[in-house]
Amino acid sequence: MVRWKPGARERLQAAALERFGAQGFDGTTVAEIAATAGLTERTFFRHFADKREVLFSGQDEFERLFLAGIEEAGDSDPMAIVAAALEGATAFFPDERRSWSRARQRVIDADPGLQERELLKLSGLATAMTDGLRRRGVDPTAAALAAESGVAVFRVGFATWIAEGEERPLAEVLRAVLTQLRSLVTAPQV
Amino acid sequence: MVRWKPGARERLQAAALERFGAQGFDGTTVAEIAATAGLTERTFFRHFADKREVLFSGQDEFERLFLAGIEEAGDSDPMAIVAAALEGATAFFPDERRSWSRARQRVIDADPGLQERELLKLSGLATAMTDGLRRRGVDPTAAALAAESGVAVFRVGFATWIAEGEERPLAEVLRAVLTQLRSLVTAPQV
DNA sequence: ACCCTGATGTCAGCGACTGCCATCAGTACG
């Protein structure tokens, strides 16, 4: 007989998402989440650094996908490398995950604190991409710009992908947004 | 005789920056900041929504400068409007302010929580710019992209402006970064 | 003289988070 039920971390994540959806982030205490998962508050904080973090696990793997895309890109043009990274990251968001992503995003959009955390994660992603690009010999400032632009494209594309009525897969949306960025920035300068 | 010394808010801000610089953000309690300013903890929270916010006042005025730039831009090309907004915002950061900005940024860069708040502010700025662009008839997705790109340019440019050894005024740095973005995104596509 | 306003103080209390120590099933090792 096992001493502890396995998957404590996953139970906590599921309990948290369910409670947040039902009562909101602020209306849910950590003790309540832990109790729902059959654990105690103290144990929650052994699995997650803080209350918000419970919604942002897996971000590391997501970041790794981006970096893999950067490292395996055949090209050497910065924006082309970024495009490859975006392409690679879409593996993290298959169509089956769209409705789950919607639910999670609804919770995040309802709380400024969670938005802060999301932004910090995306900022970390941009930094990681910047480093990856520099390792491939891209000029430092150009690397930062390309990475920031790539993250911007991802943000806009992801929001579009999640929007009501949108049917295209993420990869296709991202390609469209990137194309739009190119034409925007290239537009007639006055 | 006055009942309270005037400028409570400013005294709190000065006390906070000084303490944060000396002991770090986490190593400073709100009660300590308030005491330094000759006030109580409760009064601190009447002036600022939370402990972090004491470093981010004035952001509203900053945002207004951006919006004014957008509304007064003579152009109708999205990125040209964004360029005008960037130009207008530089008024908020004259050269005399560079060393103060450096000190404040050093505090922020040392604490993830403060970075989160900064990102949230910049995100709010991007949203405001997006709305401003849409009010000028720019296509919604294009507006979001242009705004995000504009904020990215500002971030990269501001970091450059603040860097050790940099001497050019912010406006000049921003123009250079924007030019670099154009050539990046326009680069040969493979 | 009177009341009203507004910035402040005081106090009690909740919830997030941490440090420290205890518990005890399973595992490794002598």
Place this chain on the structure above:
DNA sequence: CGTACTGATGGCAGTCGCTGACATCAGGGT
């Protein structure tokens, strides 16, 4: 077979961020 060790958990006390409710009291207006 017993003993020591490991690792996930619980319990508890304590700090700090933050809030609501109520009191205070100088100055301004009536």
